[in-house]
Amino acid sequence: MKKNDALFATKLQILFFMASCLVLLTSCSSELEDEVVSNKQKNVATKQATAFYDNLVLRWAPIHYQDVDNAGCGSMNGRGDYITAINFDNDWVSTNNWNNIEPNKGYQPTAHCYYSVVETSTHYFIIYAFYHPRDWANICFFGIDYHENDLEGQLSIIKKSAANNGYGEFQGMVTVAHSDFYSFTPSGSPLQSNQESIDGSVSFENYNNEAHPVTAQESKGHGLKAWPAYNIIGDGIKYYPSLTTAEVPSNNDDRDVKYKLVNIFEANGFWDKRFNTAFLNNAKSFPSTQGSGNANTPWNWDDKDDNPGAGELATDPAKLVNNYFKNLGSFSTTYSLNPYKGIN
Incomplete structure (x- = not known):
């Protein structure tokens, strides 16, 4: 081959190589752009879904009445009935809460409510849980009828529909x-008693131009029912739901206090801390300290004489609702979202 021909062939090879690299780079750039766009779309979809569930929980969060008793060994002049965060004292240790809620410890009982959402193709099932550092009694005598930590709440049953701006029907x-456990239905609900009786009706109260169910907790032991099955007797606090604000009552008869909704499954939160033995026993109940008895997590709440098992109010709510009620209409028991079972 002549020298000029060889040089020409070499140049052609270089040009071909450069063209191949350009095609490869263009292809890689296009794939990278597609991946970036796809990830952005996924992030937007995730944010939209998160916002929907947050607003769903807020939409049906109860206006909550808390009766307050200012006399008794555990009352702290009424403070013993204020709802607060489980880690109000900035730790996830359950054996110091009885003492740390004392006013002289410097921790404020900012109002919180813990929630979870489980979903099927036909319904949303929302847990709302309120925490008190003390389940207390008038007389602290030989550990009878009081204990450290208290967590009681409710399961709200929401039928999917376009009603209420797409947040369904309570x-x-x-x-x-x-x-x-006690069952309550609002006027007009199709639900009827099945294996368990219906114990009363649900009332609604307007808040931010939306009708919210109304619940109430008794003082001392903090059992929870639909209002007015429990009610404020004398002094009491009226709590309103918020996604962002946690307030402290100004006094024992404060009728306008916001509680903050907190996802049970938030990162490094209630569910994630369940295996911390300083926090829970067997990942599902609070330790028995200060007096007798103990509190349970929602995934261990249990009615002493019904058919569903312990915790199923939270972990398998469709099963429990199907047992408690009939005339459910279109009702699926297959979960599309159930973080208790790892279905996300």
Whole structure:
């Protein structure tokens, strides 16, 4: 081959190589752009879904009445009935809460409510849980009828529909009062008693131009029912839901206090801390300290004489609702979202 021909062939090879690299780079750039766009779309979808569930929880969060008793060995002049965060004292240790809620410890009982959402193709099931550092009694005598830590709440049953701006229809609730569950339905609900009786009706109150169910907790033991099955007797606090604000009552008869909704499954939160033995026993109940008895997490709440198992109010709510009620209409028991079972 002549020298000029060889040089020409070499140049052609270089040009071909450069063209191949350009095609490869263009292809890689296009794939990278597609991946970036796809990730952005996923992030937007995730944020939209998170916002929807947050607003769903807020939409059906109860206006909550808390009766307050200012006399008794555990009352702290009424403070013993204020709801607060489980880690109000900035730790996840359950054996110091009885003492740390004392005013001289410097920790404020900012109002919180813990929630979770479980979903099927037909319904949303929302847990709301309120925490008190003390389940207390008038007389602290030989550890009878009081204990450290208290967590009681409710399951709200929401039928999916376009009603209420797409947040569905409130059909009923099952509440927790110590070792018993109580069922309540609003006027017009199709739900009827099945294996368990219906114990009363749900009332609604307007808040921010939306009708919210109304619940109430008794003083001392903090059993929870639909209002007015429990009610404020004398002094009491009226709590309103918020996604962002946690307030402290100004006094024992403050009727305008915001509680902050907190996801049970938030990162490094209630659910994630369940295996911390300074916090929970067996990942599901609070330790038995200060007096007798102990509190349970929602995934261990149990009615002492019903058919569903312990914790199923939270972990398998469709099963429990199907047992408690009939005339459910279109009702799926297959979960599309159930973080208790790892379905996300």
